[in-house]
Amino acid sequence: MFFELSEYKERLQKTRERMNNEGIDILIVTHPANMNYLSGYDGWSFYTHQGLLILIDEEEPIWFGREQDSNGARLTTWLSEKNIYGYPDDYVQSTTKHPISFAVNTLKKRVKNLCNIGVEMDNYYFTAKCFEQLLEDLPSSIVKDATLLIPTVRQIKSEQEIIYMKQAARIVERAMQSAIDAIQEGVREGDAAARVYYSQISGTDEFTGDYTAIAPIMPSAERTSTAHLTWTDRRYKRGDIVFLELAGSRHKYHAPLSRTLSIGKPSRELEDIAKVVIDGLNRTLDFIKAGISCEEIEGRWRESISGSKVVKESRVGYSYGLNYPPDWGEHTASLRPGDKTVLKPNMTFHFMPGIWFDAFGFENSEPFRVTENGCETFVKFPQKLFIK
Amino acid sequence: MFFELSEYKERLQKTRERMNNEGIDILIVTHPANMNYLSGYDGWSFYTHQGLLILIDEEEPIWFGREQDSNGARLTTWLSEKNIYGYPDDYVQSTTKHPISFAVNTLKKRVKNLCNIGVEMDNYYFTAKCFEQLLEDLPSSIVKDATLLIPTVRQIKSEQEIIYMKQAARIVERAMQSAIDAIQEGVREGDAAARVYYSQISGTDEFTGDYTAIAPIMPSAERTSTAHLTWTDRRYKRGDIVFLELAGSRHKYHAPLSRTLSIGKPSRELEDIAKVVIDGLNRTLDFIKAGISCEEIEGRWRESISGSKVVKESRVGYSYGLNYPPDWGEHTASLRPGDKTVLKPNMTFHFMPGIWFDAFGFENSEPFRVTENGCETFVKFPQKLFIK
Numbered sequence: 013m014f015f016e017l018s019e020y021k022e023r024l025q026k027t028r029e030r031m032n033n034e035g036i037d038i039l040i041v042t043h044p045a046n047m048n049y050l051s052g053y054d055g056w057s058f059y060t061h062q063g064l065l066i067l068i069d070e071e072e073p074i075w076f077g078r079e080q081d082s083n084g085a086r087l088t089t090w091l092s093e094k095n096i097y098g099y100p101d102d103y104v105q106s107t108t109k110h111p112i113s114f115a116v117n118t119l120k121k122r123v124k125n126l127c128n129i130g131v132e133m134d135n136y137y138f139t140a141k142c143f144e145q146l147l148e149d150l151p152s153s154i155v156k157d158a159t160l161l162i163p164t165v166r167q168i169k170s171e172q173e174i175i176y177m178k179q180a181a182r183i184v185e186r187a188m189q190s191a192i193d194a195i196q197e198g199v200r201e202g203d204a205a206a207r208v209y210y211s212q213i214s215g216t217d218e219f220t221g222d223y224t225a226i227a228p229i230m231p232s233a234e235r236t237s238t239a240h241l242t243w244t245d246r247r248y249k250r251g252d253i254v255f256l257e258l259a260g261s262r263h264k265y266h267a268p269l270s271r272t273l274s275i276g277k278p279s280r281e282l283e284d285i286a287k288v289v290i291d292g293l294n295r296t297l298d299f300i301k302a303g304i305s306c307e308e309i310e311g312r313w314r315e316s317i318s319g320s321k322v323v324k325e326s327r328v329g330y331s332y333g334l335n336y337p338p339d340w341g342e343h344t345a346s347l348r349p350g351d352k353t354v355l356k357p358n359m360t361f362h363f364m365p366g367i368w369f370d371a372f373g374f375e376n377s378e379p380f381r382v383t384e385n386g387c388e389t390f391v392k393f394p395q396k397l398f399i400k
Numbered sequence: 401m402f403f404e405l406s407e408y409k410e411r412l413q414k415t416r417e418r419m420n421n422e423g424i425d426i427l428i429v430t431h432p433a434n435m436n437y438l439s440g441y442d443g444w445s446f447y448t449h450q451g452l453l454i455l456i457d458e459e460e461p462i463w464f465g466r467e468q469d470s471n472g473a474r475l476t477t478w479l480s481e482k483n484i485y486g487y488p489d490d491y492v493q494s495t496t497k498h499p500i501s502f503a504v505n506t507l508k509k510r511v512k513n514l515c516n517i518g519v520e521m522d523n524y525y526f527t528a529k530c531f532e533q534l535l536e537d538l539p540s541s542i543v544k545d546a547t548l549l550i551p552t553v554r555q556i557k558s559e560q561e562i563i564y565m566k567q568a569a570r571i572v573e574r575a576m577q578s579a580i581d582a583i584q585e586g587v588r589e590g591d592a593a594a595r596v597y598y599s600q601i602s603g604t605d606e607f608t609g610d611y612t613a614i615a616p617i618m619p620s621a622e623r624t625s626t627a628h629l630t631w632t633d634r635r636y637k638r639g640d641i642v643f644l645e646l647a648g649s650r651h652k653y654h655a656p657l658s659r660t661l662s663i664g665k666p667s668r669e670l671e672d673i674a675k676v677v678i679d680g681l682n683r684t685l686d687f688i689k690a691g692i693s694c695e696e697i698e699g700r701w702r703e704s705i706s707g708s709k710v711v712k713e714s715r716v717g718y719s720y721g722l723n724y725p726p727d728w729g730e731h732t733a734s735l736r737p738g739d740k741t742v743l744k745p746n747m748t749f750h751f752m753p754g755i756w757f758d759a760f761g762f763e764n765s766e767p768f769r770v771t772e773n774g775c776e777t778f779v780k781f782p783q784k785l786f787i788k
Contacts, residue, residue, distance in 0.1 A: 101714035133532065140528055142522075159529070202607075205608070210595075220588055220589070226444055239469055240469055240472060325467070326467070
């Protein structure tokens with residue numbers, strides 16, 4: 013376990029307070045990061061249905077999942093034996109039995125009143141079928157959307173969480189340097205990606221890295237005109253632009269980072285854009301501190317780049333931290349118009365003003381934590397258009 | 401694009417035939433592997449809502465997704481410009497606007513009759529909220545579960561798909577060898593995992609590898625008592641058992657493989673179990689051919705190990721192939737009692753008789769394709785308990 017038991021209990025206390033405010037007696041938690049946050053549970057078992065059941069008046073969550081993963085719950089969580097329920101394998105990817113029914117049966121053994129149930133409606137691991145099955149099994153219960161209940165608690169990091177995020181930052185610095193070292197004319201994109209992975213996982217002499225919630229995003233040439241492409245067999249050519257959107261992960265706490273590299277002399281246009289974006293990023297970072305809102309940050313960015321050629325319609329950043337595939341973002345606050353979330357100390361964001369034109373793009377980002385009087389960036393890595 | 405246009409059209413033809421049989425006029429496809437299968441679409445953009453809309457009487461699918469990913473659709477699919485619809489960024493992770501409403505609005509522009517709609521109810525990328533929003537936006541439509549409609553088409557692989565799966569097999573052989581070479585007393589688990597990743601992605605001189613849909617599963621010591629744990633900072637010790645459940649991936653086509661390693665002399669008990677499992681595996685492989693059913697395969701396995709100490713309650717294998725995180729399995733056929741799927745040539749399975757006891761386990765698997773008169777294993781790698 014990577015945190016003191018008292019920290020897990022504090023997280024649960026905050027969760028139950030929110031449940032109480034929202035009139036939720038039972039919370040079904042299927043988001044792997046939320047499960048980990050409350051119980052420590054860790055394993056690549058989220059491809060079958062599993063979850064935690066949080067009862068408003070019990071201190072300890074109940075884990076349910078596939079029987080063959082239940083020793084994983086015994087090994088990675090602080091839960092007692094009576095709160096671990098494994099389901100038989102005939103529930104797995106079956107068209108006649110669904111694991112949500114097993115969860116409901118477990119609840120029936122433990123709780124009298126199955127009235128107000130919270131579920132994570134817009135989470136990858138609570139499918140449409142989970143919802144339909146729950147309504148079928150409990151037709152008289154009230155089911156409420158609690159997608160953001162735990163992620164909102166997760167937004168403000170503890171000191172120990174910040175330590176892991178700083179360790180992740182040490183890892184991403186190495187991964188980024190590996191990419192920049194590896195990429196040159198004639199090298200296959202996949203060979204550069206292999207170097208990145210090696211650095212992400214081998215980490216430092218003090219600690220190794222975990223898998224990241226998003227694969228290395230590292231398109232080149234015209235593939236930099238879009239946001240989320242990975243690598244191919246292609247060999248880099250002189251004149252290529254290469255995106256590097258990478259992360260380090262430590263106990264599933266992330267440090268994402270984007271940089272852009274030009275193989276050979278970049279165009280004047282790209283150099284101009286790089287200058288505008290990096291200036292805008294830093295002027296915005298200078299403005300950030302506790303008490304301002306997410307939309308104010310975006311406004312400051314917009315103001316910083318006004319008059320330039322750079323147009324940025326999409327959000328310029330988002331809250332991030334502990335996560336599992338497919339996303340390291342928390343899906344809570346975004347740096348964009350209309351987001352009135354007020355910054356508090358130890359909220360953590362990835363400021364990511366990615367620019368995508370029709371034929372190429374530019375990315376240069378910084379992850380940071382909010383402090384009382386400013387913000388602290390996690391990563392020490394030069395901000396510039398890299399040229400090989 | 402990694403297949404001939406005619407192959408994509410054939411896949412769509414089969415999909416539309418099934419839609420017709422099931423009375424589905426519009427199919428909303430959000431599963432990334434299904435999207436790739438029909439259109440070629442590829443990108444780590446599945447963390448925001450996206451999909452294909454398949455209309456019963458149109459030859460070409462419609463892509464919808466985040467505007468910043470729409471150039472990815474232009475670059476990786478065969479779809480024409482009129483069938484690519486990007487949504488503005490204020491739909492992303494919003495509590496007031498949902499991308500399914502954008503998909504519905506797109507449909508309304510293109511189709512008169514929005515009556516019979518198929519959706520992938522039990523798929524990670526069609527959340528409970530997607531379903532609820534769809535019902536809210538189209539209260540008079542009939543929504544049918546089509547989770548397995550495309551995966552059932554995907555079960556039988558084409559010759560070109562088999563070629564990619566064989567390339568993936570070359571990659572996993574290298575990844576497995578890297579693991580066995582790297583693991584020894586005193587080495588950190590994470591350093592061995594880094595070597596595995598390096599081999600998975602750098603591939604061979606002829607081709608590089610893709611990210612796999614499941615991270616390397618490589619627990620040691622008591623963590624081998626359960627199924628899906630990855631690595632830690634821990635240093636291997638003499639007496640450790642280590643699981644290696646790895647894959648190679650080529651254009652997102654997989655070759656999964658499991659082996660077990662003992663650091664130092666294994667216990668007599670583990671040696672006995674290894675013998676039983678490997679004998680049982682091979683006697684079962686000898687039995688497999690087109691025309692028999694999945695439950696008959698499991699029956700043969702059960703018979704092969706009867707009288708031994710080995711007990712295996714969970715399924716012993718599953719259909720696999722093209723996939724994205726979090727699973728390389730197709731969620732169609734499983735090798736278990738009650739699964740009456742009849743094998744056809746070029747169906748592909750991972751025969752994976754993982755054994756987990758209270759304190760340790762043993763894994764030794766083979767991926768194979770069904771042939772007219774038998775089966776062909778994809779991987780050439782010794783079947784044994786490895787000892788370092």
